[in-house]
Amino acid sequence: MGKTRQLVRDFHKRSIVLSDREIDAAFGLGIATVEEKLDFLDLVLHYGQHRLYQGDMNYHVIRELYTRLEAFEKSSRFHISHILDLGSGYGRLGLYGTMLWQNVHFYGIEMVLERVLEAQKASNILGLDSVEFVSGDAAQAPWPFTNCFIIMNSFFPEVLEKILSRLESLSKSQDFAIVSVWSSNDYIYQQQWLQEAVIPGFLNEKLSIKIFQTFK
Ligand SMILES: C[S@@+](CC[C@H](N)C(=O)[O-])C[C@H]1O[C@@H](n2cnc3c(N)ncnc32)[C@H](O)[C@@H]1O
Numbered sequence: 103m104g105k106t107r108q109l110v111r112d113f114h115k116r117s118i119v120l121s122d123r124e125i126d127a128a129f130g131l132g133i134a135t136v137e138e139k140l141d142f143l144d145l146v147l148h149y150g151q152h153r154l155y156q157g158d159m160n161y162h163v164i165r166e167l168y169t170r171l172e173a174f175e176k177s178s179r180f181h182i183s184h185i186l187d188l189g190s191g192y193g194r195l196g197l198y199g200t201m202l203w204q205n206v207h208f209y210g211i212e213m214v215l216e217r218v219l220e221a222q223k224a225s226n227i228l229g230l231d232s233v234e235f236v237s238g239d240a241a242q243a244p245w246p247f248t249n250c251f252i253i254m255n256s257f258f259p260e261v262l263e264k265i266l267s268r269l270e271s272l273s274k275s276q277d278f279a280i281v282s283v284w285s286s287n288d289y290i291y292q293q294q295w296l297q298e299a300v301i302p303g304f305l306n307e308k309l310s311i312k313i314f315q316t317f318k
Contacts, residue, residue, distance in 0.1 A: 103228045103229055103230070105128075106128045106129065106201060106228060107201045109125075109128050110125070110128070110198055110201035110202065111201065111202065113125065113161070113165065114165055114168065114169075114202060120161070122158075122160050122161050125161050125194075125198075126192075126194075129194075129197050129224045129228065130223065130224045130227045130228065131192050131193075131194070131197075131220060131221070131224050132220065133156070133158065133192050133220070136192075136216050136217065136220050137156055139216070140214070140216060142154065142155070145214060149213050149214070149239075151258065152213055152239075152257070152258060152261060153189075153255075153256055153257055153258050153261075154213065154214060156191065156217075157191070157255070158191050158192055158194055159191075159194060159195065159254055159283075161194065161198065163283070163311070164194060164195055164198050165198075166310075166311055167195070167252075167281060167283075167311050168198070168199065168202060170281075170301060170304060170311055170313060171250070171279075171281065171313070173301045173302070173303060173304065174279065174299050174301050174313045177299075177300075177301055177302055178299060178315065180249075180277070180279065180315070180317070181249075182206060182249060182250045182279065183205075183206060183207065183249055184206065184207045184208075184209070184246070184247055184248045184249055184250065185199060185206060185207070185208050185209070185248065185250045185251075185252060186209045186210075186211070186245060186246065186248035186250070186251050186252065187208070187209070187210040187211070187252040187254075188211055188240040188251060188252060188253055188256060188257075188265060189211070189212060189213070189240055189253075189254065189256020189257060190210025190211060190212040190217075190218075190221065190235060191212055191217055191221075191256075192217050192220055192221050192224075193210050193212075193217075193218075193220075193221030193222075193224065193225065193233070193235050195208075195210070195252060195254070196208035196209070196210045196221070196225075196233045196235065197221070197224060197225065197228075197230075197233065199233075200225075200230050200232050200233045204232070206232065207232050207233075208232060208233040208234070209233070209234050209235075209236075209246050209248065210233075210234070210235045210236070211235075211236055211237075211238050211239075211240040211243050211245075212235065212236075212237060212238075212240075213237065213238065213239055213240070214237070215237045218235045218236065218237040221235040222235050239261075240256070240257070240261075240265065241257075241261050241264040241265050241268070242264075245268075245272075248278065249276070249277065249278045249279065250278060250279045250280075250281065251269065251278060251279070251280045251281070252280075252281045252282075253265065253280060253281070253282045253283075253286050253290075254281075254282070254283050254286070255282075255283055255284050255285060255286050257286070259289065262286060262289050263289070266289065266290070266293060270293065270295050273295050273296075273316040276316075277315070277316045277317040278315075278316055279299070279313055279314065279315050279316075280296065280313070280314045280315075281311060281312070281313050281314075282311075282312050282314065283310065283311050283312070284310075287312050290312070290314055293314075295316065296314040296315065296316060297314065297315060298312060298313070298314055298315075299313040299314065299315050301313065
């Protein structure tokens with residue numbers, strides 16, 4: 103695991119250039135092999151109308167996400183201890199995060215069982231005990247305690263509405279941050295109970311990674 107941790111940290115600091123394929127290989131993720139065996143229509147018949155295409159976030163976006171979270175933590179003084187990735191795919195975001203942040207607990211909920219099994223396999227081989235991946239509908243499955251939710255374009259609008267309504271209820275009893283990207287941002291902007299975190303040094307372009315917070 104030490105070698106993988108170092109590799110990810112070097113990539114994160116931009117001291118080495120790596121392709122997604124190289125980072126997946128370091129994690130032991132065989133994404134193409136699993137995807138080859140999946141049939142999109144079968145997935146829809148099995149799981150119903152959800153945004154089930156693979157669409158994994160590339161590691162440059164993941165690096166940007168963690169860079170922003172680091173800046174957010176510094177400027178807001180909000181300490182992130184638990185991260186929940188809703189629609190976690192092959193777990194790239196959680197696996198990358200555990201390599202950077204050893205004291206944070208990561209949890210991913212992904213609907214497609216085969217993707218979860220591959221993420222679990224990678225995490226077991228690396229011997230990680232601060233990351234967990236489970237299979238389920240992120241809108242309905244139980245959520246463990248979390249103070250940072252990740253919503254990376256994984257949901258159809260009607261599913262996102264359910265998730266946001268659940269988050270609004272939760273906001274009455276605890277503070278948290280939400281990281282979102284692209285089209286999810288438009289829906290999240292409409293939530294009066296959330297406000298966008300202004301992070302010094304980052305451009306405020308509309309379609310990029312955004313961090314929202316429940317607190318002032
Ligand atoms: C666009 S991919 C993003 C994957 C991952 N977040 C990443 O960026 O690497 C969307 C993922 O969300 C999953 N998904 C879609 N609807 C879901 C739901 N209701 N609950 C859990 N996972 C869901 C899909 O199966 C797919 O793997």
